[in-house]
Amino acid sequence: MKKIISTGMLCLLLAGCSMVNRERVPDEVPNWRVGYTMPSLYPVRVTKAYGINTQEDWTSIL
Numbered sequence: 261m262k263k264i265i266s267t268g269m270l271c272l273l274l275a276g277c278s279m280v281n282r283e284r285v286p287d288e289v290p291n292w293r294v295g296y297t298m299p300s301l302y303p304v305r306v307t308k309a310y311g312i313n314t315q316e317d318w319t320s321i322l
Contacts, residue, residue, distance in 0.1 A: 296322060 292311070298304055313316040 294309070294311075296306070296309075298306075311320045311322050313319070
């Protein structure tokens with residue numbers, strides 16, 4: 261009996277989680293290109309990168 265209840269609860273959980281991430285990205289998103297440059301004389305470590313849109317005034321972490 262416990263197996264039936266736990267299997268049913270698992271199915272309900274998976275069905276609920278499968279609908280969480282629907283249509284978060286619109287269809288009309290332009291293509292992105294991410295580039296980076298690094299100095300050749302000394303090592304660097306990049307910990308954060310941001311995308312900045314100056315036309316629509318928003319910033320997003322990449």
